[in-house]
Amino acid sequence: MAQTEQLVQLLIYGIQLGVIYALIALGYTMVYGIINLINFAHGDFVMIGAFTAFFAVNLAGVGFFPAILAAMLFPAVLSIIIERLAYRPLRDKPRLSALITAIGVSIFLENFPRMVPFIGPNFKRFPELITMRHFYVLGQASINSIQISNIVASGVLLALLIFLVQYTKMGRAMRAVAYNKDAAALMGINVNRVISLTFFIGAALAGAGGVLYSLTYPMIDVLMGGWLGTKAFIAAVFGGIGSIPGAVLGGLLMGIIEVFATAVYSELGYGSGFIVLIFVLLFRPSGLLGKAPLDKV
Amino acid sequence: MRKFLVVVGIIAVFLCSGAFAADEVRIGIVLPISGQAAMYGAYCKTGIELALKELAPDNTITVGGKKLPLTIIYEDNENKPEITANAYRKLIDQDEVTAIIGPESSSTALAGAPIAQSSGIPVVTIFPTNPKVTQVGDYIFRACFIDPFQGAVMAKYAYNDLKVTKAAVLYNNGNDFSKGLTEFFTKTFAELGGKVVITEAYGGSDIRDFNAQFNNIKASDAQVLFMPNTYFESGLQMQQARSAGITLPLIGGDGWDTPDLVTISNGSEEGAAYSCAFSHEATTPQAQKFVQAYRAAYNDVPNSNAVLSYESLSIVYRAIEAAGSLDGAAIRDAIAKTKLELPSGVIEFDSDRNPKKPAVIVMYKGGKTSYVTTVNP
Amino acid sequence: MKGIKSYIPALGLLVFYLVCIQLRQAGYIKNYWIQILMFALINAMVTLGLYLINGITGQFSIGQAGFVSVGAYSSGAVTTLLFNFSSLSAAAKPIVFLLSIAVAALVSGFCGYLIGRPSLRLKGDYLAIVTLAFGEILRAIIRCIPQVGGPRGFTGLPRYSTLGWIIVFFGLTVWFMRNYIHSSFGRACVSIREDELASETMGIDTTKYKVQAFVIGATMAGVAGALLAHVLGFLHPDQFNYARSTDFLVYLYAGGAGTMSGAIVGACVLTVLPEMLRFLAGWRLVIYGLLLVLMMLYRPTGICGGREFPFLVPRLKRSPEAIGGRHDE
């Protein structure tokens, strides 16, 4: 392959990975933006989403759209319950108590399904929901149907999210709560509802991310969310945590950098992503699109 | 203060709970029951249970003419070195086991083995392929083959049978097994006159995207691709390699030896060959008996973990009987003298406490493995 | 009288050690529990280091396992690669062992500086991510060093750390930590946590103290790592991954991030707890996760709830002239 074809091919691979990071990073960023909590259990909703789709397809025989819908709904509802039981009582407590609770929730979510007989610790193959086809874009560089569906699905979800946040009443309420919870409450906004909704949306995006991830890398297991979640969290911070465009940009760049770094030197491939991250943060301490916190004197 | 006393009381109860009847044989099994390697633990458990059912259906063992009750104690090590050290300590000090079987990987075996060695408790580790494990001391044995042997086996297979001289390697540089096989494959392949033209790595089992690596491998002039990785990593890798347009023959190690690989690779494993200790097509009566019993019990084909665990327990059980006492040194010597007909052949240990057994090379054909050849050490 | 009083904690530790040893000799305590105690104290040391960075100085580091790995590997390199430990004379062993700990302290302290110095512009979660990334980079680098075994693990380390060594270093860590916190430097760190700008306007060079906290915290983790290396006799890079860092974070906040007692008790309880839950087999981590959530819900300030053991607070006497009776003006 010629040089440019190679580059284009790597770029496609990078974007394929990046859009998934971006979807999961969005959930982190939204929850963080609203209640300043790093939801360590967020990655596990990716796993739950993937398993939901897995069972929906294998047991009910549904297709791509119902599967992804189920995979968004179930984790979303579950996350509202978890928020209600585990995070809400701690909202006025030190921020880090909620963080430790989130770690506990994550340990639980990763280990409980392992003990459920029909899930278990084993890897499972994710069903093929989209027929694999290759389209040549430039010489031998190709893009396949799964990559296209990832990009399209992420794009649609992102557009929906932006519409929801920017142009609906609920979105306005969310932005108000993110800006100042107490003032928003005084304005008659039901803060609890807004927070629940944020968790709902975040987990739904994670569930969708889980489906897309599992379509691309068709293998699922109960621990798949851990490291993926961490990567997405890093992507969110990289882009500027709390910022929706930041999460998208951060996720995409993470994916692309990772793929290119691996192509250049695979022994340190995944470490090099971190090195780039550190350098970016040193020059832009609030991430790529994050706003520097104004210390009002 | 009252709370404090309660806590102290609870701890005291735990501390004192180690008292056991003396005329009982206890064997400790250390496996990853939770954590990332839990599925291996589950497979190992099937092998242990099957062996137990055959050897001691009434849960007894005859030692020196006396029939003693046998207790199997499972301990979880989460596939972590520190937890393995704790599990070993618990089994040795609190449960006062006679022998230990497991763990399943090199990095955990290396943390546990020194404890058993210094306590004089014989150990048969299940699947640690790093040569250093049994070098810890004379109480430490293993049921599997070591990296240098298996790496060499695959290098010879590639050079002599596939008749290729240029190889590519994709390995997990976070995994000791993968790294070990890569090292010895590269070495032997070069000694034979071939050359590893490209070595690509990835940083751990969490990685699921190998496209960048395959992009480089595709651009190289390799004639065979060696992927000495775990079955789930390789299952994905086979798919991605084929999807990226790589048509090279694929070869691997016994990490591939489980029927689960096919469920993940989904057809892309066709023609891929690997080395392992045991082919379920093997015609020896022991092997056939084992495969049938396994199928009857679990409705599945046994994988390497199950076979090796089955053999580990058999070796230990027979050695305790042969030693005729519960003395650690006597059992150790009995294990060293093992000569047993087991599913993967007649098992004997060499002076480094590694089993002397041949490797078989099998190939995936139509979703099933089929026997290709046997390579002797 | 006052002189004797200040030695009570050290004496208590000595008595504790002797009791443990006696009980073990008499067979009441198994080596198993001694080993868990050793791990608990080592974890407590690491958590104390994290306490200085997160609890006292108010920074947010989540890469503590990285510093532990640096200490563990560098001390292992000294005893195993530089000296052939097992061939040393009995008199030389403790010297080489101490040397290896000193090297571990220096190297990990330097790593603390390396990560602390440039990243102090970063606040909160951005700093957290950099520390996390740093730990992962260290892990990736260790994998590429064949001398220490790379991904196959570092084998053959002498198992030289005993409960005695660990208690000595634990005692020293606690003592140094207590003294540091209750000095002008410690107060400077606390003021950074409370209000960085106000602290700066009080004439405190906040950058300096943040770096100092990082270096001291990393050094403690490094020393603990050196001890750990010589308990296990084996090291693997994945022992020190991001999940391990999270463990230390959990120890700290579950114990109560506000006090040293919290850090120590949190590390000890949560090291012992999973071992006590062994009878649950596969359900162990499920229950552990639940317990963690319940504990934070019903005791969000941690196990110690912000209380400090009295001997961890040094007392000073106010001279009577300064106070001059209780009346103001």
Place this chain on the structure above:
Amino acid sequence: MTNNTTNIANSVLNGRLLEVEKLGIRFGGLQAVGEFDLHLDAGGLYGIIGPNGAGKTTVFNMLTGIYRPTEGRIVFKGKEMVGEKIHNFTAAGVARTFQNVRLFKNLTVLENIEIALHNGVEYGLLSAFFRSSAMRKKEEEILDEASALLKRLGLLSYSEKKASSLPYGLQRRLEIARALATSPTLLLLDEPAAGMNPQEVDQLAQDIRWIKEEFGLTVLLIEHHMALVMEICDHITVMNFGRTIADGAPGEIRNNRMVVEAYLGKGGKF
């Protein structure tokens, strides 16, 4: 930090304590403060007034190193200070309070003061680790010094209380005490009377005068409360839209038409 030493330090200086010339700062494209001049003599009591958003606090932030001015110079005790770090301003003798009290809220009153005494600490890190006798002696001195200061400001009986538990007025007083603990020669007070009732303001006026004399300070304050400023300041600078619109003695300011307009619009009257 006793009375005598600070008095001596000031008397040595004879002349201008602080010279600020053509000070200005831009945030992005916005000129927040420009062409700002200020000359303070040792021992004086100065005030800056101006409507909200006039740039008063911005000036304070530049005078304490929090903001770095984009133009102009700050010479304190003959030394150019622009570009110095905040703590170096403090070390040079500039102390301040904040408009919205910034105490170390979760710490005790005593600890708040002890932290501010940081620069007087001479022992090293090793002494701290080993809690050497020299270190303990110094710590006892710090404790005494802090207690003495609290006593002088009438806060001693609160010394073990959490700072946030103090009533608002006392929190303000504690913030001043904390600033004094850094041994300043120049004390900047940012709206010290904010949120106080008339009696409290009267008390504050007395306090400020007393502190200035007692500690031998130069005081510069920002205030909205016109009566207070007019009552206690020797010299007043009036700002609006980031510029100086007038300065002089209180009497001159009171009659300055521009000042009246800035505050009350045209036709207004104090």
